[in-house]
Amino acid sequence: MLRITQYAEVIVDVPTMQTNRPYTYKVKKEFENEIDSGMRVVVPFGRGSRLVQGFVMRVFTQNSFEGSLKEITALIDFEPVLNTESLELAKWMARNTFSFAISCLQTMLPGALRAKYQKELVLIDGRELSKEVSAFFNTRKSQFLDEQKVSADLLTKLLDARKKGKVKLNYLVNDRLLPKKVIFVKSILSKEQLEAAKKNLRANAANLKKMLDYLIRHSQEVQQTILEKKLKITAQTLHSAEKRGWIKRFEKVARRNPVENMEIVKTHPRELTVAQKEAVTAINADIDNENAITFLLEGVTGSGKTEVYLQAIAHVLAKKKTALMLVPEISLTPQMVKRVIGRFGTQVALFHSGLSAGERFDEWRRIKEGKASVVVGARSAVFTPLENIGVIIMDEEHESSYKQEKMPRYHARDVAKWRADYHNCPVILGSATPSLESRARAQKGVYRWLKLPQRINNRPLPAVSLIDMRQEAKKTRFPDFSQSLLDAITVRLEKKEQTILMLNRRGYSSFMMCRDCGYVLNCPNCDISLTLHLDTHSMKCHYCGHEEKIPYICPACGSKQIRYYGTGTQKVEKELRQLFPQARILRMDVDTTRRKGAHESILRRFGERKADILLGTQMIAKGLDYPEVTLVGVLNADTALGMADFRASERTFQLLTQVSGRAGRAQKEGKVIIQTYNPNHYALLLAQKQDYEEFFNQEMNIRHRGGYPPYFFTIQVTASALDEGNAAKKIFETYTELKKVLGRNSFILGPTPKAIMRINNRYYYQLIIKYKKEPKLNACLHALLQKSQRDERAGVMITIDKEPLNFI
Numbered sequence: 001m002l003r004i005t006q007y008a009e010v011i012v013d014v015p016t017m018q019t020n021r022p023y024t025y026k027v028k029k030e031f032e033n034e035i036d037s038g039m040r041v042v043v044p045f046g047r048g049s050r051l052v053q054g055f056v057m058r059v060f061t062q063n064s065f066e067g068s069l070k071e072i073t074a075l076i077d078f079e080p081v082l083n084t085e086s087l088e089l090a091k092w093m094a095r096n097t098f099s100f101a102i103s104c105l106q107t108m109l110p111g112a113l114r115a116k117y118q119k120e121l122v123l124i125d126g127r128e129l130s131k132e133v134s135a136f137f138n139t140r141k142s143q144f145l146d147e148q149k150v151s152a153d154l155l156t157k158l159l160d161a162r163k164k165g166k167v168k169l170n171y172l173v174n175d176r177l178l179p180k181k182v183i184f185v186k187s188i189l190s191k192e193q194l195e196a197a198k199k200n201l202r203a204n205a206a207n208l209k210k211m212l213d214y215l216i217r218h219s220q221e222v223q224q225t226i227l228e229k230k231l232k233i234t235a236q237t238l239h240s241a242e243k244r245g246w247i248k249r250f251e252k253v254a255r256r257n258p259v260e261n262m263e264i265v266k267t268h269p270r271e272l273t274v275a276q277k278e279a280v281t282a283i284n285a286d287i288d289n290e291n292a293i294t295f296l297l298e299g300v301t302g303s304g305k306t307e308v309y310l311q312a313i314a315h316v317l318a319k320k321k322t323a324l325m326l327v328p329e330i331s332l333t334p335q336m337v338k339r340v341i342g343r344f345g346t347q348v349a350l351f352h353s354g355l356s357a358g359e360r361f362d363e364w365r366r367i368k369e370g371k372a373s374v375v376v377g378a379r380s381a382v383f384t385p386l387e388n389i390g391v392i393i394m395d396e397e398h399e400s401s402y403k404q405e406k407m408p409r410y411h412a413r414d415v416a417k418w419r420a421d422y423h424n425c426p427v428i429l430g431s432a433t434p435s436l437e438s439r440a441r442a443q444k445g446v447y448r449w450l451k452l453p454q455r456i457n458n459r460p461l462p463a464v465s466l467i468d469m470r471q472e473a474k475k476t477r478f479p480d481f482s483q484s485l486l487d488a489i490t491v492r493l494e495k496k497e498q499t500i501l502m503l504n505r506r507g508y509s510s511f512m513m514c515r516d517c518g519y520v521l522n523c524p525n526c527d528i529s530l531t532l533h534l535d536t537h538s539m540k541c542h543y544c545g546h547e548e549k550i551p552y553i554c555p556a557c558g559s560k561q562i563r564y565y566g567t568g569t570q571k572v573e574k575e576l577r578q579l580f581p582q583a584r585i586l587r588m589d590v591d592t593t594r595r596k597g598a599h600e601s602i603l604r605r606f607g608e609r610k611a612d613i614l615l616g617t618q619m620i621a622k623g624l625d626y627p628e629v630t631l632v633g634v635l636n637a638d639t640a641l642g643m644a645d646f647r648a649s650e651r652t653f654q655l656l657t658q659v660s661g662r663a664g665r666a667q668k669e670g671k672v673i674i675q676t677y678n679p680n681h682y683a684l685l686l687a688q689k690q691d692y693e694e695f696f697n698q699e700m701n702i703r704h705r706g707g708y709p710p711y712f713f714t715i716q717v718t719a720s721a722l723d724e725g726n727a728a729k730k731i732f733e734t735y736t737e738l739k740k741v742l743g744r745n746s747f748i749l750g751p752t753p754k755a756i757m758r759i760n761n762r763y764y765y766q767l768i769i770k771y772k773k774e775p776k777l778n779a780c781l782h783a784l785l786q787k788s789q790r791d792e793r794a795g796v797m798i799t800i801d802k803e804p805l806n807f808i
């Protein structure tokens with residue numbers, strides 16, 4: 001007999017057998033009214049019916065299938081965690097970035113929701129239990145179950161007890177998910193009653209008196225911890241007040257507020273300059289027309305791009321729509337956050353890696369519940385479930401951190417455009433130094449090109465000088481500082497103006513080298529040198545995290561002449577303190593900003609002029625807007641140029657232009673000193689002139705001649721394995737397959753071993769496809785990927801990266 005039954009298509013999470021195909025499961029009667037697409041479920045999978053997690057993609061009813069389908073075991077969520085848009089986006093992303101659907105789905109969720117669920121066994125009936133099961137519970141009512149850790153024998157006995165109804169199995173999502181609860185205090189007496197209580201108080205009950213005085217003056221509820229701090233009292237006093245019937249204490253769900261300790265000043269829209277006005281008018285017109293168009297806002301440093309964003313956002317909010325603003329992680333500075341929150345207040349949600357998992361979860365939930373209408377965040381914020389989006393902004397669009405380097409290898413710019421199409425709204429890409437790709441599209445009319453060619457109030461761009469370190473380094477005792485830079489710092493210290501010093505790359509080549517035999521201390525797992533960290537007094541690998549003691553004797557020749565080599569921020573800080581003992585110096589790098597809030601506190605102190613010099617890595621190159629900074633020094637401009645990557649010049653130019661832009665932004669004139677070993681390189685000469693347009697023209701010529709993007713599209717295919725031979729074999733097989741489908745106008749570079757061939761004991765080989773038009777390529781690559789899943793050779797993996805930003 002036929003019967004209407006409910007079914008669900010589920011994308012399952014099976015690490016060893018990734019697939020983009022959903023599996024169909026039967027929905028139990030109990031779940032029929034509960035289940036919906038976008039919810040996570042637990043399902044049995046494979047021959048052993050192992051329980052795995054999955055996402056419901058679709059629910060449908062139809063006549064019962066012939067064969068027997070497995071049933072959904074449990075619901076993890078009680079309402080969808082992903083909406084229709086997110087599910088669609090995940091599907092598109094899986095196809096478009098050669099990623100697994102499950103990875104894409106998980107990427108859309110905040111980390112707290114991605115954490116693995118736990119299984120809990122609850123004892124229902126303790127009679128006649130087997131010895132082993134009793135021992136497992138060991139007088140407790142419930143116990144977590146980790147299938148990996150209990151013996152198969154015990155597991156069968158537990159499952160048997162479950163069948164007999166003696167034990168129940170629960171699925172628990174990590175408890176970080178529980179909303180944060182805080183205790184509040186509120187007076188339950190009238191003012192008069194409180195006054196009376198005060199009269200009856202013993203003379204020595206000072207704390208209770210303080211408490212009553214407070215309650216008499218404040219009738220609103222207050223958070224317990226805040227009250228304790230304010231009155232310098234303990235929970236004991238509050239307890240006693242409660243017992244006397246003065247107050248009641250109650251729990252409330254609190255929002256973990258990431259900007260709790262920030263001083264926010266209300267800001268107002270500024271009178272726009274002519275160029276700003278033109279930009280805002282053009283953008284707002286397309287917001288009104290619900291036009292999914294992309295703008296490139298090319299504006300020199302300090303030209304007021306942020307004000308353009310803010311006014312476009314205000315326009316969107318006035319239409320009761322929402323706005324998404326993406327900024328690179330490192331420029332998501334307190335300054336930027338204050339500017340946006342100062343303008344739009346509590347309707348702003350923040351989303352970046354500086355937040356704790358709980359804070360991120362709370363912000364995500366506020367967005368999902370429609371309580372936030374402006375989202376400011378880094379790359380992953382592009383997935384936040386804002387509805388009714390009116391504009392999407394991407395500041396510093398050229399930043400490579402917008403591309404995720406691991407699966408799913410998406411570029412936030414592409415996701416932003418997809419969502420703009422979905423919501424019929426414009427995208428604004430802003431930068432002083434746009435990526436060549438975006439700038440070329442603006443030229444061709446694919447993007448609408450808006451320009452802010454002048455700084456605000458026509459302030460001049462700072463004067464930049466290049467210092468040839470090949471000569472200078474010989475002259476001084478401190479090889480990191482040229483005399484011109486030392487002189488310029490001295491002048492700033494005398495005039496009480498501020499200086500920003502940038503050291504390119506974190507812990508740049510502070511490796512250990514033996515001066516007698518040239519031995520370099522390498523990571524045992526990776527083909528890369530270990531980096532010296534003075535704070536932990538150890539040598540660390542930045543790739544795999546391996547850590548070991550600093551050697552004092554060369555392991556190769558036994559010499560004591562093993563020294564660190566190169567320039568790290570810690571070393572430069574030490575030198576600076578010797579050179580300028582009177583200067584107040586702040587250091588900002590990955591090591592000093594690891595602690596939560598450290599980043600903010602360093603910048604705040606600098607902004608309050610509690611320091612004269614801010615020394616840091618690339619972190620300080622972007623977005624900072626401090627009026628007293630009149631000198632920017634770049635200690636080593638060349639490190640990026642030394643890399644065998646065709647984008648090296650572009651990156652160097654962008655970085656130098658950005659960091660130069662920090663100087664002289666207000667009334668006082670700015671000066672920039674760039675120290676380099678390549679003073680004649682065009683990227684440096686044009687950065688000196690801060691001439692983006694000329695750089696664009698020259699670089700496009702070079703790209704044209706070399707056949708690089710944006711003239712060609714690129715795809716990188718990487719094969720890796722624990723065994724080097726297997727990795728190599730795989731890449732050559734891939735090469736042969738690709739050759740069959742690629743046309744005459746496409747090229748393959750390689751196969752070659754990767755520049756760092758071994759990372760964490762895996763070997764990596766790569767090839768790069770360059771093409772203009774290859775209609776069959778996508779399908780071919782998807783087939784390769786699927787096939788490699790079934791590769792017999794252990795641990796052989798293929799990864800595909802569309803438009804990679806790192807070629808080495």
Ligand SMILES: Nc1ncnc2c1ncn2[C@@H]1O[C@H](COP(=O)(O)OP(=O)(O)OP(=O)(O)O)[C@@H](O)[C@H]1O
Nearest residue numbers: 270271272273301302303304305306307456623661
């Ligand atoms: N119309 C305006 N009138 C007066 N001041 C303005 C105006 N627009 C912006 N500003 C101020 O000018 C300064 C520079 O602006 P902003 O930081 O937005 O520039 P930007 O283009 O984003 O710079 P960068 O790319 O270097 O970060 C800021 O202090 C800002 O408050």
Ligand SMILES: [Zn+2]
Nearest residue numbers: 514517554557
């Ligand atoms: Zn040696």
Ligand SMILES: [Zn+2]
Nearest residue numbers: 523526541544
């Ligand atoms: Zn390593």
